[in-house]
Amino acid sequence: MLHDWLTMIRGEFAGYNKTTAQKDILAGITVAAVALPLALAFGVASGADAAAGLVTAVLAGVLIGLLSGAPYQISGPTGAMSAVLIVLANRYGLQGVWLAGLLAGVMILLLGVFRLGRVVALIPSPVIAGFTSGIAIIIALGQIDNFLGVRTPAAENIIEKLAYYLDNEVLLNHQAVVTAVLVMLTMLLWPRFKFGQRIPGSLIGIMLVTAVVALAGWRVPTIGTIPRSLILENRLRLGLIPRADLPDLIIPAMSIAALGAIESLLCGAVAGNMTGLRMRNNIELVAQGVGNIIIPFFGGVPATAAIARTSVNVKSGGVTRLAPIIHGLALLAAALLLGSWIGRVPLAALAGVLLITAWRMNEWHTIRFYFSHRLKHAMIAFLVTLAATVLLDLTQAILIGFGISTLIFMAQMSELRLTRRPVEVERMTAVGHQFTHPGHTVSVYYLSGPLFFAAARRLLDFVEVHDTPDATLILSMRGVPLADATGVDVLRELRHRQQKGGGDLLLTSLDERVQTLLRRSGFIEELGAERLFWSADKAIAALGASLQPAADLSAADSGIVEAVMVAPFAEKMAQEPPGDGP
Numbered sequence: 170m171l172h173d174w175l176t177m178i179r180g181e182f183a184g185y186n187k188t189t190a191q192k193d194i195l196a197g198i199t200v201a202a203v204a205l206p207l208a209l210a211f212g213v214a215s216g217a218d219a220a221a222g223l224v225t226a227v228l229a230g231v232l233i234g235l236l237s238g239a240p241y242q243i244s245g246p247t248g249a250m251s252a253v254l255i256v257l258a259n260r261y262g263l264q265g266v267w268l269a270g271l272l273a274g275v276m277i278l279l280l281g282v283f284r285l286g287r288v289v290a291l292i293p294s295p296v297i298a299g300f301t302s303g304i305a306i307i308i309a310l311g312q313i314d315n316f317l318g319v320r321t322p323a324a325e326n327i328i329e330k331l332a333y334y335l336d337n338e339v340l341l342n343h344q345a346v347v348t349a350v351l352v353m354l355t356m357l358l359w360p361r362f363k364f365g366q367r368i369p370g371s372l373i374g375i376m377l378v379t380a381v382v383a384l385a386g387w388r389v390p391t392i393g394t395i396p397r398s399l400i401l402e403n404r405l406r407l408g409l410i411p412r413a414d415l416p417d418l419i420i421p422a423m424s425i426a427a428l429g430a431i432e433s434l435l436c437g438a439v440a441g442n443m444t445g446l447r448m449r450n451n452i453e454l455v456a457q458g459v460g461n462i463i464i465p466f467f468g469g470v471p472a473t474a475a476i477a478r479t480s481v482n483v484k485s486g487g488v489t490r491l492a493p494i495i496h497g498l499a500l501l502a503a504a505l506l507l508g509s510w511i512g513r514v515p516l517a518a519l520a521g522v523l524l525i526t527a528w529r530m531n532e533w534h535t536i537r538f539y540f541s542h543r544l545k546h547a548m549i550a551f552l553v554t555l556a557a558t559v560l561l562d563l564t565q566a567i568l569i570g571f572g573i574s575t576l577i578f579m580a581q582m583s584e585l586r587l588t589r590r591p592v593e594v595e596r597m598t599a600v601g602h603q604f605t606h607p608g609h610t611v612s613v614y615y616l617s618g619p620l621f622f623a624a625a626r627r628l629l630d631f632v633e634v635h636d637t638p639d640a641t642l643i644l645s646m647r648g649v650p651l652a653d654a655t656g657v658d659v660l661r662e663l664r665h666r667q668q669k670g671g672g673d674l675l676l677t678s679l680d681e682r683v684q685t686l687l688r689r690s691g692f693i694e695e696l697g698a699e700r701l702f703w704s705a706d707k708a709i710a711a712l713g714a715s716l717q718p719a720a721d722l723s724a725a726d727s728g729i730v731e732a733v734m735v736a737p738f739a740e741k742m743a744q745e746p747p748g749d750g751p
Contacts, residue, residue, distance in 0.1 A: 170281075170282070170451065170452060170455065173449060173452060174236070174449075174452055177238075177449060177452070181240050181489050181490065182489060185489065189488050189489065190491070192486040192487065192488050192492075193487055193488055193489055193491040193492045193495060194491075194492075194495055195485060195486065196482050196485035196486050196487030196488075196492040196495075196496075197482075197487065197491070197492045197493070197494070197495025197496040197498075197499060198495065198496075198499050199367075199481060199482075199485040200243055200478055200481050200482045200485065200487075200492065200493070200496040201495075201496045201497075201499035201500050201503070202368060202369055202372055203369045203371075203372070203477070203478055203481050204226055204230075204243070204245060204475075204478050204496060204500060205223075205226075205372060205500060205503055206369070206371040206372050206374075206375050206519070206522050207226075207245075207246070207371065207475075207477075207478070207522070207526070208222040208223050208225065208226035208245055208246055208500065209222055209223060209392065209511065209514065209519055210222070210519040210520075210522045210523050210526070211245075211246035211247060211248060211250070211251045211470075211523075212225065212246060212470065213315070213392075213516065213519055214248070214251035214252075214255060214308060214311060214312065214519075214523055215246060215250070215251040215254040215255060215258065215266070215470045216251075216254055216255045216257070216258025216259060216263070216266065217254075217258065217263055217266065217468075217470050218392070218393070219392040219393075219395065219511070219514070219519070220394075220395050220396055220401055220468070220504075221401065221403075221468055221469055221470050222245075222246045222469075222470065223395070223500060223504050223511075224399060224401055224464075224467050224468055224469040225245055225246045225464055225469035225470050225471075225472050226245035226246060226472075226497065226500050227399060227497045227498075227500045227501045227504070228399075228460065228463065228464050228467060228469055228472075228497070229244035229245045229246075229460055229464065229469075229472035229497070230243065230244065230245060230493050230494065230496045230497025230498075230500065231493075231494050231497035231498065232456075232459065232460045232463060232464075233456045233457060233459075233460035233472065233474075233493075234490050234492075234493030234494045234496070234497060235456075235490060235494060236452075236455065236456035236459060236460070237452070237453055237456045237490055237493070238437065238448045238449035238450060238451070238452035238453030238454075238455075238456060239437055239440065239441070239446065239447075239448035239449065239453065240446070240487070240488065240489045240490045240492070241440045241444060241446070241479055241482055241483050241487060241492075241493075242433070242436060242437060242440065242448070242453065242474045242479055242493060243474065243475055243478040243479045243481075243482050243493050243496060244433070244457070244460065244472050244473060244474045244475065244493070245472050245475055245478065246469075246470055246471075246472055247432065247472075247473055247475050248304065248305070248308050248523065248526055248527060248530055249301065249304045249428055249432055249473070249530070250425070250428060250429070250432075250470070250471055250472070250473055251308065251311075251470075252304040252307040252308050252311070253304075253421070253424055253425060253428060253562070254266055254425075254470055254471065255307075255311055256562070257269055257421050259323040259324065261411070261414055261417070261418065261421075263403060264405070264409060264410070264411050264414075265411060265414055265418060265421075266465075266470060266471075267404070267405035267465035267468075267470075268405065268410055268411060268414070268415070268418055268465070269418045269421045269422045269425055269471075270422075270425060270461055270464065270465045270470065270471035271405065271461070271462055271465050272418060272419065272422035272425075272426075273422045273423075273425035273426040273429060273461055273471055274426075274457075274458050274459070274460070274461030274462035274463075274464075274465075274471075275458065275462060276422065276423065276426035276458070277426050277429055277430055277454055277457050277458035277461060278454070278455055278457075278458025278459060278462065279458070280426075280430055280451075280454045280458070281450075281451045281452065281453070281454030281455035281456075281457075281458055282451075282455060284451045285451075285454075286430075286434060286450030286451045286453070286454055287450070287627075287630075292431065292567065292570075292571060292622070293550060293570070293571065293574040293622035293653070293654070293655050294535070294547070294622065294654050294655040294658050295539065295546075295547040295548075295550035295551040295554070295570070295574065295654055295655075296550055296551075296554045296567060296570030296571060296573075296574060297431070297435065297532075298532045298535045298536060298539075298551050298554075299550065299551040299552065299553070299554025299555040299557075299558065299566070299570055300554050300555070300557075300558040300566050300567060300570065301530060301531065301532055302531050302532070302536070302551075302555050302558075303554065303555040303556070303557070303558025303559045303566060304530070304558060305527040305528070305530050305531050306327075306527070306555075306558075306559050307327060307558070307559060308523055308526070308527040308530075309523070309524055309527040309528075310327050310330065310331070311327075311330075312520040312523045312524055312527075313330070313334070315345070315349075315390070315516040315517055315519065315520035316345070316346065316349045316517060316520040316521070316524065317339065317341040317342060317345060317346060318341060318342025318343075318344065318345025318346065318389055318390065318517055319339050319340065319341060319342065320390075321333055321334070321337075321339065327559060327560075328560065342388075342389060342517075344382075344387040344388065344389050345389045345390070345515070345516075345517035346517070348378045348381075348382060348387070348389055348515050348517040348518055348521070349517040349518065349520045349521035349524070350521065351374065351377065351378050351381070351521070352371070352374035352375060352377075352378055352517075352518045352521030352522060352525075353374075353521040353524060353525050354374075355370050355373055355374030355377060356370040356371055356374055356521070356522070356525045357370070357525065358370075359373055359374070371522045371525075371526075374518065374521065374522070375514055375518050375519075375522070378515060378517075378518045378521075379510075379513055379514050379515065379518065382513075382515050383513060389515045389516070389517055390515065390516045390517070391512065391513055391514060391515050391516065392511065392512050392513070392514045392515075392516065392519075393512055394508075394512050395504060395508035395509070395511045395512045396508070397504070397505055397508055399467060399501065400467050400468065401467065401468025401469075402468070403468055404465065404466060404467055404468030405465035405466050405468075406466075421562075424562055425461075425471050427567060428473065429457055429461065429471060429472075429473040430454060430457070432473045432474060432475075432476075433453055433454070433457050433473050433474035434448075434450055434453065434454075435476065436473075436474035436475065436476045436479050437450065437453055437474065439476055439479070439480070440476075440479045440480065440483055442662060442665065442666065443480065443483045443484075444483055445638060445666075445669070445670065447633050453474075457472075457473060457474070460472055477529075477530075478496075482496070536551070538690070538691075539551060539654065542689050542690050542691060543689070544654055544686075544689070544690065546574075546577045546653065546654070547653070547654035549573065549577065550570055550573050550574045550577065553569060553570060553573050554566050554567075554569065554570030554573075557569045557570065574622060574653075577653075610636065610637070610640040610641070611640065611641045611643065611709065611712055612635070612636050612640055612641070612642050612643065613643045613645060613705050613709065614628075614632075614642065614643070614644050614645065615645045615647075615648065615705070616628070616644060616645065616646050616648055616649050617648035617649070618648065618649065619649065619650060619651040619652065619653075619656075620646070620649050620651070620652040620653075620656035620659070620660075620683070621651060621652065621653040621655065621656055622653055622654075622655035622656075625652075625653075625655050625656040625658075625659040626655070626659055628659060628663070629659050629662060629663060632663060632666075633666075637670065637672070638666050638667055638669060638670020638671065638672050639667075639670045639671040639672045640667070640672045641667075641672055641673045641674075641675065641712060642663070642667060642672065642673070642674050642675070643675045643676075643677060643705055643708045643709065644660075644674070644675070644676050644677070645677045645678050645704070645705040646676060646677065646678055646679055646680065646683060647677075647678035647680070647704075649679075649680060649683055650680055650682065650683075651680075651682060651683065652682075652683045652686050652687070653686075654690075657686065657687065657690045657692055660674075660676075660687070660692060661692060661695070664692075664695070664696060673700070674696065674700065675700045675701075675702060675708045676696070676700065676701055676702070677701070677702040677703065677704050677705045677707070677708050678702075678703065678704055678705070679701065
């Protein structure tokens with residue numbers, strides 16, 4: 170794995186020059202401006218303090234950024250992680266949070282070392298959307314105290330916290346409420362201005378209300394002292410490790426590890442689609458593991474890759490891993506030079522930032538997609554996972570959501586007509602051919618098996634290894650009896666990849682059930698009916714390909730997809746007229 174990392178580094182910095190360095194520096198500073206208010210807010214939301222969030226962002230940016238499996242990943246404290254940590258902090262204190270973070274780091278490291286990054290990809294898309302929305306609810310409800318400017322007793326869960334508000338009279342601080350609302354309005358309105366695209370609204374909002382509170386003399390709780398050191402006084406110490414709590418922290422550590430791995434790999438997938446550069450999943454898991462093992466000893470909270478900050482890095486022109494490192498160093502400079510000013514930021518201002526962040530972290534486009542197209546199975550998995558996340562914990566929510574998705578899949582399989590030959594439901598096979606075509610490659614993949622959450626992303630991984638985005642891909646799906654929402658997502662990602670790279674995607678031999686799902690989901694409309702064919706040979710003939718095999722797609726590299734060459738059938742293909750679609 171070290172050899173893979175060094176090879177990646179050499180390729181990344183090949184031809185590095187002054188222009189590239191300027192892009193990295195600008196991107197790093199831009200991301201730091203976005204990350205500063207979020208680091209402070211998520212530190213507080215985790216049950217620690219703003220200083221802990223800042224230390225986490227600095228160390229994660231530098232350490233995880235250096236070791237990352239991709240040059241664009243920005244890691245630090247996140248809203249999803251804080252929702253898990255606040256419950257842990259209330260139950261076991263900060264020592265429990267640090268120890269669980271250390272254990273989670275070891276677990277994530279082992280996932281990477283044993284190359285188990287693919288396991289995370291087995292989680293269905295509706296389950297991911299469900300617990301993301303559940304986490305957003307937890308974050309929002311967890312900020313009620315700071316929003317109202319009050320302090321209530323620590324609660325084991327959200328239900329207990331809400332019960333306290335209902336059973337007791339809580340005197341709100343009107344000045345704190347106004348402070349939070351001002352930040353929220355700024356975050357919503359600032360991006361509407363042309364100059365608002367450069368500086369994040371959260372940073373402007375915090376600066377604005379901090380000045381208002383200071384000038385007006387409002388009595389609202391503030392962050393307090395920001396230490397001028399990277400090593401906090403309150404941190405994990407070997408002599409103070411709560412060994413008695415160790416058995417009880419195994420399950421919470423698994424929750425942190427699962428969330429850290431899932432969020433980091435999802436972030437890499439999103440950024441990979443934006444850049445066309447594929448992340449090395451196992452190297453990324455090793456980086457996340459090492460970072461989370463070290464961070465608790467400095468007083469930070471568990472970190473993971475952050476999709477929003479990573480997107481800012483990509484859009485700002487970051488080229489290499491120097492951009493996340495510079496982002497971390499810029500945050501350190503801010504803590505050392507502006508610590509006294511940061512300490513005056515009202516907690517209500519951070520509550521405003523977190524409430525807007527919680528709203529935005531919902532995958533609204535995915536949720537609307539499921540419900541507007543009435544994908545009942547996806548809707549059920551989404552709602553069950555959301556409820557489990559809010560009422561139970563992340564690990565249980567993922568297991569329940571995964572279980573529901575599996576049961577739904579089994580029910581669908583039991584309804585299949587017995588007119589097809591049996592297929593192996595636990596894996597998907599793609600048999601491939603490549604043909605020369607004027608200007609680019611035409612690749613044909615023969616898929617066999619259900620295109621569902623446990624197998625769909627294997628197709629995407631295989632295509633990324635063996636084909637470039639400028640190729641024309643033909644997917645023959647005669648052997649695919651069933652697809653689910655994750656399968657649709659993968660086809661959509663594949664279409665976007667090829668379209669962006671100048672290639673194309675054609676589908677042939679669709680089963681009636683699969684075609685119905687693709688039509689209901691709107692994918693066929695997006696793809697275009699002219700890209701549907703009765704068979705692969707009709708699709709190839711329609712392209713006018715020369716039909717001479719160009720390469721053998723070997724399965725040895727992937728270990729998940731078989732690919733063999735069969736006898737040429739060029740004459741038949743050449744004689745067949747273009748198909749009109751199934």
